Amino acid sequence: MSEAARELVIVGIDNAALSPLLEILEERDTISANQLRLLELEDSEVEPQVFANRNIPVQELEKFTFAPEQVVVLLRTGEVAQAALAAAEAAGAWVLDAAGNTRGDETATLIHPLLNSAEIAHAERHVLALPSAGxxxxxxxxxxxxxxxxxxxxxxxxxxxxxxxxxxxxMAAQTARMFSGQDAEVDPAIGHRLAFNQLSAGEALLASGHTLSELALVHDLRRLLGESVAVDACINTVSVFHGQLANLRVALHEDVDLEKVRALLGNGARLQLAEQPSAEDAVGSEATIIGRLRQSLLNSHQVNFCAVSDNLRKDLAMNCVQIVHLLLKNY
Incomplete structure (x- = not known):
C-alpha cells in the first residue's frame, strides 16, 4: 500500500501536546489533511481542529474502526486508551504510545528517534513507546x-x-485570581497552588519516597542508556507553563577532561552550547541547550551541567512526528 493511502490517527484531542504536534506535522508535510483522523471520547465537547487550512472533524473514539494501514498515536491515558491500543494492534495498525499507557511493559519498544530508531525493525509488537519528555x-x-x-x-x-x-x-485561573487580589483555588488532585510556587513533587509519593514520574524517568533512561548506567532522579514542578530544565550530575569512568567533554557535547545531535541557558531560551526551539558545564568539586570523575528544552514541541511533538514519518515511509 502506498504512503499516500496511509492514515494517521490521533487519540486524545484535549492534550497540551496536540497543537505543537499538528504544527510540526504540517510544517514538515508529513501527511495531508485527508490522511488525518482525530478521535476523542463520545461525550467530549471538542471543536474541529484546523490542519493545513482544513477543519478536521473530531470523531467518536468508541465508534471508530481501526485498520492495518493506520499509524495510531495515543495522547490519552486510561481504560479507553488501553482499549483503543488493543483494538488498533489487533487490526494490524502501528501504535505509538506518547502518553505512558505502556510504561513498564517491556514488549512495547521504547524509541527515541535520534538514538535507537533502528529498533523499530526488530519490534516484538507493532506497539512503540515514546520516552517521557524529561x-x-x-x-x-x-x-x-x-x-x-x-x-x-x-x-x-x-x-x-x-x-x-x-x-x-x-494555573492560569489561579494567576488571574491572584492578580485580581483574590485567593487562588487549589486543585485538590495536586494539593498545592501552582501559580507562583515550586513543588517538591507534583504527585503522590510512593513507598520509596519517589513519585511514579520519577521512577518512569529512571526506567526510560535505563532502557535508552543501558542497564550498566546507574540513574536516579528527582522531579520538581515550577510555576511556568512550558520549558523544562534539568541539572545533571554525570559520573564518568575516568577523570573529567572538561575540554573533551565540551567538545563531545558540542558535536551532539540537536545539542547547542550556551553559557547560562534558561528554559525560555528553548521554548519553540528544536534543540536541547547545554550550559553551566563544570567539573564537580566532590568527585574528579563527575561533570555537572544543565540541559533545557521545550518539553511539548521538541521532546514530545517532534519526536513523535519523526517516528510517525519513519512508520509511514518504511513500515
Whole structure:
C-alpha cells in the first residue's frame, strides 16, 4: 500500500501536546489533511481542529474502526486508551504510545528517534513507546558521553504543562485570581497552588519516597542508556507553563577532561552550547541547550551541567512526528 493511502490517527484531542504536534506535522508535510483522523471520547465537547487550512472533524473514539494501514498515536491515558491500543494492534495498525499507557511493559519498544530508531525493525509488537519528555531530553544530553558514562543523577525542574492541560488551565485561573487580589483555588488532585510556587513533587509519593514520574524517568533512561548506567532522579514542578530544565550530575569512568567533554557535547545531535541557558531560551526551539558545564568539586570523575528544552514541541511533538514519518515511509 502506498504512503499516500496511509492514515494517521490521533487519540486524545484535549492534550497540551496536540497543537505543537499538528504544527510540526504540517510544517514538515508529513501527511495531508485527508490522511488525518482525530478521535476523542463520545461525550467530549471538542471543536474541529484546523490542519493545513482544513477543519478536521473530531470523531467518536468508541465508534471508530481501526485498520492495518493506520499509524495510531495515543495522547490519552486510561481504560479507553488501553482499549483503543488493543483494538488498533489487533487490526494490524502501528501504535505509538506518547502518553505512558505502556510504561513498564517491556514488549512495547521504547524509541527515541535520534538514538535507537533502528529498533523499530526488530519490534516484538507493532506497539512503540515514546520516552517521557524529561527522559528524551536527558538521553540526548548525555548521549555524546555514552562510551564513558557510569551514572546520571537528575534534578528535573518540569513545567506545569508536564502535569497536563487541566493543570495548565488551573494555573492560569489561579494567576488571574491572584492578580485580581483574590485567593487562588487549589486543585485538590495536586494539593498545592501552582501559580507562583515550586513543588517538591507534583504527585503522590510512593513507598520509596519517589513519585511514579520519577521512577518512569529512571526506567526510560535505563532502557535508552543501558542497564550498566546507574540513574536516579528527582522531579520538581515550577510555576511556568512550558520549558523544562534539568541539572545533571554525570559520573564518568575516568577523570573529567572538561575540554573533551565540551567538545563531545558540542558535536551532539540537536545539542547547542550556551553559557547560562534558561528554559525560555528553548521554548519553540528544536534543540536541547547545554550550559553551566563544570567539573564537580566532590568527585574528579563527575561533570555537572544543565540541559533545557521545550518539553511539548521538541521532546514530545517532534519526536513523535519523526517516528510517525519513519512508520509511514518504511513500515
Amino acid at each position: 527522559a528524551a531530553m536527558v538521553a540526548e544530553a548525555v548521549a555524546p558521553l555514552a562510551e564513558s558514562l557510569q551514572a546520571v543523577d537528575i534534578q528535573l525542574n518540569q513545567p506545569v504543562s508536564a502535569l497536563g492541560k487541566v493543570a495548565i488551565d488551573s
